[in-house]
Amino acid sequence: MDYFNPVEVLEREELEKLQLKRLQETVDRLYQKVPFYRKKLDEAGFRPGDIKSLDDLKKLPFTTKDDLRDNYPFGLFAVPMRDIVRIHASSGTTGKPTVVGYTANDIRTWADLVARTIVAAGGTPDDIVHVAYGYGLFTGGLGLHYGAEMLGATALPMSGGNTKRQIRMMVDFGSTILCCTPSYALNIAEVMREMGVTLDDIKLKSGILGAEPWSDEMRVQIEEALRISAHDIYGLSEVVGPGVSIECAEKRGLHVFEDCFIPEIIDPSTGEVLPPGQKGELVFTNINKEGLALLRYRTRDISSLETSPCPCGRTHVRMSRITGRTDDMLIIRGVNVFPSQVEAVLMQIPGLSPHYQLVVDRVENLDVLEVQVEVSPEIFSDEIKRLEELEARIRDEVQSYLGVSVKVRLMEPRSIQRSEGKAVRVIDKRKI
């Protein structure tokens, strides 16, 4: 199969016509149905009829994660709740998660998008798609699952963790496509070696890897360790989930499915749109979504766009791998973590000093998050068991809040570096 949906190879002119029509409809609908957008567009002096060409997009106001938080949980939904058939959620910067909702049509569109990504990674209806992304509020597991079924392939809903069992199933069932974070793919390869499972025992041919930043060096490692073709997949729940973009066989950028999302690259400080090839903040506008459609959503991810034709035949623009963030969000084993969330938990524990630091490292291909906390005289006890209780309490509370396991290290006062101005909260030792 060359592609899943003919729209992937639509002539640019046709594609842009489709985009304009969908953008006009979306802006019109949001203006009518979402008070937040009506207010925002009114303030910008914008009427729905003002979209005459795709170029007018840049006159629209941005949407941010804070806007989602301020309208928590369902305030930005553009349909009544009776039409919402699915909810997902991801981390918010503080307190409340970012909540997204899908109509039945949205679920179908999303599954179609993911089916396109599986085909781009070499998948066909004959494949067994081993989904090792987490199932639940996180969009990774269910997103890939529905996409595999839409393609007509066999979905294997493994979810994350229990690596040995993953490998046994992979051997017994003959999984051909592995979907997980790139670091977990490496971890699986390592555990396979420990178990004495060889590459001849498995039938993997491709990997659809994402939910965290990675590099071409890591791709080489993964492709050698598992003898597969490794493809970067990108997505975020606010926009739809996995399936916003994917690397085709060329692996020179990720095709953004432009019939559903219009990507822009902006200067994060001025908001100015940057020309193709220039690095900046990635912004998406939903043009084919009913439940939650966002105008010019600022992802905080840093990327660039490549508009030259791709030898694969897909006409959709390519974005570069994500090379960083414009905020302090961390991705730990595929889970988004904001230092502000950790701070919120620590501040609720009496006696803890406001001085803390997060140290992220990658040990045997798994991300390890260490929370370093200074021991103040108020909480210091000369009994080790009390200190261990304190450590356990901090660990449990942070873990249940973030949904990711952490290690807690108690530190001497003043041992965490004080900085002038903005405190250095994160030391990221990972080499990606």
Place this chain on the structure above:
Amino acid sequence: MKVRQVSVFLENKSGRLYEVCRCLAEAEVNIRALAIAETADYGVLRLIVNDPDRAVRALNENSFTVSETEVIAVEVPDKPGGLASVLAPLYDANVNIEYLYCFVEKSGESAIVVFRVEQIDRAISALQGGGFTVLREEEVYRI
């Protein structure tokens, strides 16, 4: 009968114990006994010193995390069975021992055991009832 023990939180990194000791030396504090409890990442240094007030002041000034704990110090005959004999009355009185450490007196005839217990008053009367000498604060600081 209760002795003040000074405890210091120490990260497991080289030089920290030396820095505590140097800080006490500069304050002219004499260490009478010490013990360290440790985990993989940190330790707790427990000290009996000649002048707890001065020690705490000096350590605080140097930004160490310090706490004070009440412990008891008991004289035990320095011979086989010495420690067992002092534990017996505590066991009988149902006193829970958190930790203990020992040091030997200069004269060498008896050892001194420092106890941290949950029920300190009950422990003191049990030991005294068993005929043991529970040292007074000043006696310990002077040793």
